[in-house]
Amino acid sequence: MKVISVVGYKKSGKTSVVSALVRNLSGFGTVGTIKHMGEQSLNPAETDTGRHFDAGADTVIGITGTEATGTELVSFSRGQNLEDALDLLCDQGLDFAVVEGFKGSNLPKIAIGDLQGVSNVVFRLPSDIDMHEELTASLVGIVLAQPDRYTxxxxxxxxxxxxxxxxxxxxxxxxxxxxxxxxxxxxxxxxxxxxxxxxxxxxxxxxxxxxxxxxxxxxxxxxxxxxxxxxxxxxxxxxxxxxxxxxxxxxxxxxxxxxxxxxxxxxxxxxxxxxxxxxxxxxxx
Incomplete structure (x- = not known):
């Protein structure tokens, strides 16, 4: 699985770059994404899954929908980090992982704007970039050149x-x-x-x-x-x-x-x- 991270200041256009990469990488294989979501809680204590978690469960999995309409699955686990999330995507046999955020990681990064203090920057984009076809193709080429991660x-x-x-x-x-x-x-x-x-x-x-x-x-x-x-x-x-x-x-x-x-x-x-x-x-x- 080839991994790339897109980093930048808040509202710098990270999600637009990630979306363009996902659309184009999907033509080469399966793609998963990981997003840093700050301090917001998706599993508040007043929900049933939150009560399971607070009761001491180490992992809680919620499934929505029906077989007829299609289901969605969300998992909440204690003590997990970016490496665990990447391994989870890799375990699923995905070909690519696009990470939004996590500027402190050692992943290869596409940096937007004048963001400083980040390591392993393989390409830097100006702020408010227009993700035209030629540029997106160049970024896809950069992703394809990254080393493979395996579990x-x-x-x-x-x-x-x-x-x-x-x-x-x-x-x-x-x-x-x-x-x-x-x-x-x-x-x-x-x-x-x-x-x-x-x-x-x-x-x-x-x-x-x-x-x-x-x-x-x-x-x-x-x-x-x-x-x-x-x-x-x-x-x-x-x-x-x-x-x-x-x-x-x-x-x-x-x-x-x-x-x-x-x-x-x-x-x-x-x-x-x-x-x-x-x-x-x-x-x-």
């Missing part, structure tokens, strides 16, 4: 959509996470850097070579970069195979080859120190 659920859905999985007897997954405790050492986070485009080429080669093995129908690999906190996910591997024996062998080979062959470097942050793991391994050998 494990999104990868599984992608595998299931592949017609070749009609021959599958099993789908298996591997999730690598940041280990917090290793002996007496406590790791708070890891930082990953990819040497591109070589890293992506190596991952693609591993995928294609595994798919040539007997019984292996599909292989998807996604390795995250940047800072990943203890307990969070690092890498996903999804394999569809005709039989479980072939599947388990492919999963094991995939992660072993990623660690050995892909130019992806890991920096570890413990309570005592921080270090690049490949540098330490090189000195120890």
């Amino acid at each position: 494990l659920e999104a990868l599984i859905k992608k595998v299931r959509k592949n017609p070749v999985t009609r021959k599958a007897g099993a789908i298996g997954t591997f999730t690598g996470i940041v280990r917090e405790l290793a002996g007496n050492e406590i790791t708070s986070k890891l930082e990953f850097e990819k040497y591109e485009p070589e890293a992506s080429k190596v991952l693609d080669q591993i995928r294609e070579e595994l798919k040539q093995k007997e019984g292996i129908l599909e292989v998807l690999i996604h390795h995250k970069t940047g800072v990943i906190k203890a307990g969070e996910d690092i890498v996903y591997i999804v394999v569809a195979a005709a039989h479980r024996g072939e599947l388990f062998s492919a999963l094991s080979e995939a992660i072993d080859r990623i660690k050995a062959e892909a130019p992806i470097w890991k920096k570890e942050f413990t309570e005592k120190e921080e270090f690049w793991v490949h540098d330490r391994e090189h000195h120890e050998n």
Whole structure:
């Protein structure tokens, strides 16, 4: 799922830009949106769903309408943030997410006007911009160039959509996470850097070579970069195979080859120190 955020001052035209993007991106795939709505409450205490929430429910889902007229669903959850919302859209298998607001995030941003103090601005629009066809096409091109965001659920859905999985007897997954405790050492986070485009080429080669093995129908690999906190996910591997024996062998080979062959470097942050793991391994050998 490709993600873009549109940020600007209040009444700067953010919604018009978002609407133009959604209309045009829908020609390339499915689109979801997220909007920062300030402090307004959509689930006041006097409503039935509000009473459920105040009684201690962690998630409340309201459904309106009927099967004849069509239904709408709204979910209220405690302790959720922008990352959770993006993962929710990604889990649904959407191709694009357009975010309105959240100028403090690290998402790639289209900034409107002279808005300052925001990071990762990939394009800046003047205030009161006319969203003509040529400009909108340029913005769509920027969105299409953004890196893909994946969740494990999104990868599984992608595998299931592949017609070749009609021959599958099993789908298996591997999730690598940041280990917090290793002996007496406590790791708070890891930082990953990819040497591109070589890293992506190596991952693609591993995928294609595994798919040539007997019984292996599909292989998807996604390795995250940047800072990943203890307990969070690092890498996903999804394999569809005709039989479980072939599947388990492919999963094991995939992660072993990623660690050995892909130019992806890991920096570890413990309570005592921080270090690049490949540098330490090189000195120890």
